[in-house]
Amino acid sequence: MKLRDFRLLALSTFFENVTRGENVVLGWVILELTDSPFMVGLAVGIRHAPAFFLGITAGTISDLIDRRTLIRVLMATAALVAFLMGLLLASGKAELWHLLLIPAVGGTIHMMLHTINRSFVFDLVGQENGLLGMSYLGLAMRSGGMVGALVVGFALGKWGAEAGYFAISVGCGCAFFFFTLIKSSGDSAPSRKGSLANGFSEFWGELKRNRTLSALVLIVMSVELLGFTSNALMPSIARDIWGMGPEGLGVLDAFSSAGGIIAIALVSMLGQSDRQGVRFIIVLHVFGIALLLLGLAPSVHIAILAIVVMSGMMALSDLFSQTLLQRLVPNDLRGRAMGAWTTAVGTAPLGNLEIGALASILGVTTAISLHGGALILLAIVTFVTFKNLRKI
Numbered sequence: 001m002k003l004r005d006f007r008l009l010a011l012s013t014f015f016e017n018v019t020r021g022e023n024v025v026l027g028w029v030i031l032e033l034t035d036s037p038f039m040v041g042l043a044v045g046i047r048h049a050p051a052f053f054l055g056i057t058a059g060t061i062s063d064l065i066d067r068r069t070l071i072r073v074l075m076a077t078a079a080l081v082a083f084l085m086g087l088l089l090a091s092g093k094a095e096l097w098h099l100l101l102i103p104a105v106g107g108t109i110h111m112m113l114h115t116i117n118r119s120f121v122f123d124l125v126g127q128e129n130g131l132l133g134m135s136y137l138g139l140a141m142r143s144g145g146m147v148g149a150l151v152v153g154f155a156l157g158k159w160g161a162e163a164g165y166f167a168i169s170v171g172c173g174c175a176f177f178f179f180t181l182i183k184s185s186g187d188s189a190p191s192r193k194g195s196l197a198n199g200f201s202e203f204w205g206e207l208k209r210n211r212t213l214s215a216l217v218l219i220v221m222s223v224e225l226l227g228f229t230s231n232a233l234m235p236s237i238a239r240d241i242w243g244m245g246p247e248g249l250g251v252l253d254a255f256s257s258a259g260g261i262i263a264i265a266l267v268s269m270l271g272q273s274d275r276q277g278v279r280f281i282i283v284l285h286v287f288g289i290a291l292l293l294l295g296l297a298p299s300v301h302i303a304i305l306a307i308v309v310m311s312g313m314m315a316l317s318d319l320f321s322q323t324l325l326q327r328l329v330p331n332d333l334r335g336r337a338m339g340a341w342t343t344a345v346g347t348a349p350l351g352n353l354e355i356g357a358l359a360s361i362l363g364v365t366t367a368i369s370l371h372g373g374a375l376i377l378l379a380i381v382t383f384v385t386f387k388n389l390r391k392i
Contacts, residue, residue: 005182006124006133010140012179013117016075017144018171019082019110021152022047024253025164026103027235028156028246029089033096037364041232041356045349046100050108052346055115059339060199062116063332067123070116071179078109079172086165115342118322119335123186127331131276131323135268138319139261144171146257153250203336206329212388213328213337219382219389220321221344226375227287228314229351230294231256236364242300255304256311263312264319276327277392280320284379287313291372295365324392 023044030043062070085102088094118134125133148171155163207214234256238249290313294306325337358367382389 005184005186006121006136008178008182009117009120009124010136012075012175012182013137013140014144014147014175015171015178016078016110016113016175017141018148018151019078019106019168020145020257021148021164021250021253022082022103022106022168023231023234024149024153024246024250025156025161026099027232028249029161030096030099031235031239033099037233037236037359038353038356040235041229041352041359043100043103044232045352045356047103047107048111048346048352049104049349050346051111051342052349054108054111055342055344055346056200056203056336056339057196058112058115058342059119059336060196060203061335062119062339063199063335064196066185067116067120067335068179068182068185071113071120072176074109074113074116075172075176075179078106078113079169079176081106081109082165082169082172086162086169089160089162089165111342111346115338116335118338118341119326120186122326122334124184127327130326131319132268134319134323135264138264138315139268142257142260142264142315146254146261149250149253149257153247153253156250157245157247199336203333203340206333206336207340210328212386212392213325213340215386216321216324216328216389217340217344219378219386220341221347222378223284223287223317223321223375224345224348225351225354226371226378227291227310227317228345229348229355230291230310230368230371232352232356233359233364233368236359237294237303241364242303252304252307256307259308259311260315262308263315267316267319275390275392276320276324277389280317280324281379281383281390283313283316283320284382285376287317288372288374288376288379291375292369293372295367295369295372297365324389327392 026043026047027040030040081102088098121133121137122130151167152164155167234252235249238244238252287310290306290310294303294310297303297306322338322341325341326334329337355367355371358370
């Protein structure tokens with residue numbers, strides 16, 4: 001039963017992550033409307049802003065309420081929001097504030113989904129198989145993201161932005177259907193006792209007591225600011241650096257998803273591993289080098305190679321950091337640990353604004369190169385400073 005339910009979770013996650021194609025359609029529409037990389041960074045940042053403010057809240061709720069019920073409600077709501085956005089764009093009455101506000105609502109929903117989903121994996125497979133479970137879920141996420149980027153990019157170029165959002169709505173509907181077939185809450189599900197206020201208090205106490213946990217949250221936050229924010233510049237890289245249209249942007253995004261799939265597949269084949277902290281630090285070094293390569297790429301082929309490697313390191317950074325965080329806390333705090341991870345990556349809006357402004361002033365390639373160098377420096381400092389992390 002557990003294996004069947006995990007397969008359904010992976011299938012549902014595949015379709016839910018078709019929504020990653022929203023980065024393609026939203027970024028392109030904003031860029032065409034404003035001709036400003038800064039505004040693209042602002043739009044993407046606003047979409048991800050709820051993660052910072054609501055991440056720990058989402059994780060705490062998921063420790064207190066049946067995660068299956070939460071996920072079903074969120075998936076149905078996500079399908080409705082994407083459909084309404086498609087109708088608005090089809091009407092021709094969409095304004096800039098619509099493109100900033102409505103995706104923020106969708107971003108809130110998907111933030112909660114991703115936070116709860118990652119905890120639900122451990123519910124089904126247990127901590128002893130946590131890395132493998134997260135790996136397979138990551139494969140489903142990246143595969144769905146790749147398909148979503150291609151489908152949404154094609155729909156955007158052929159029928160317009162509204163078609164891209166309708167495709168996203170269908171993906172969310174399929175995700176909802178498959179998730180409703182899951183019957184088990186998981187053998188490792190938390191006891192779900194206490195109140196929301198007590199939940200916050202318990203986790204705050206854990207953060208103060210567990211210095212390795214606190215350090216890892218700060219590292220994840222820094223990696224998000226320096227590494228992951230480069231995604232906000234993909235529309236500008238496609239259009240302004242390499243002269244591509246929306247279909248080209250979709251292809252670049254698909255290569256990005258492919259890099260993640262390859263990296264996670266390799267980890268899955270290696271199986272459950274030790275020294276995950278050391279592997280996480282190695283990933284950060286390679287991540288920074290790939291960013292530098294993308295910024296200095298002399299041709300589109302080198303740029304695509306850099307994107308594949310970079311996205312692979314993004315996927316592994318997420319995989320190892322999420323698994324490490326859930327290993328560092330008691331079972332009943334795992335949802336809150338994922339909430340802390342979500343809050344850390346919720347700093348992306350600040351990074352998106354910063355890298356968008358930097359690209360507007362110094363140029364896209366310079367901005368990416370500077371972020372790559374800073375990420376390499378962070379990796380070196382992490383290796384030298386956080387000895388306990390290297391022992392996990």
